[in-house]
Amino acid sequence: MATANFVRFTMLFQRIQHLFKNRLPGQLVVQLTDQCNATCPQCGMRRTEKFPRSMLELDEVKRIIDSAAANGVEAISFTGGEPFLYLDRVIELARHAGVAGIRYIRTGTNGFMFARFQSPRFDAKIHKMLEELACTPIRNIWFSLDGESLYI
């Protein structure tokens, strides 16, 4: 019985492999930093954790992107930590990835910029951020809204 199940599983796996063969672009995930301004209890990168934070060097990431593009990678995700703490870097790297020929460029945020929506400068700040993002080849932005998160 166990052997029959194994054979069925193997056949299913092979069919799935066949189904997706050459259809899913290779993906590169770049964790730019382990800095974050949220306090999600399940995450070791929350801002209340005491450890030396780090940040990848821009030129190093650009070399990685170039190498990935040369090897056929078509999708890249810039993660953290909280990438939007360093939006200028994300934008620069996204542009670099676009020039390198990577088609699917993604990044995400915990949404901290929406926390102070009652501020008189809120609309202007969000508008500026969206204008900057609109001038990039970034294709998708995810928002990880976590009810347990608190932002500074």
Ligand code: SF4
């Ligand atoms: S927002 Fe993300 S990186 Fe930051 S503490 Fe929460 S789960 Fe961790």
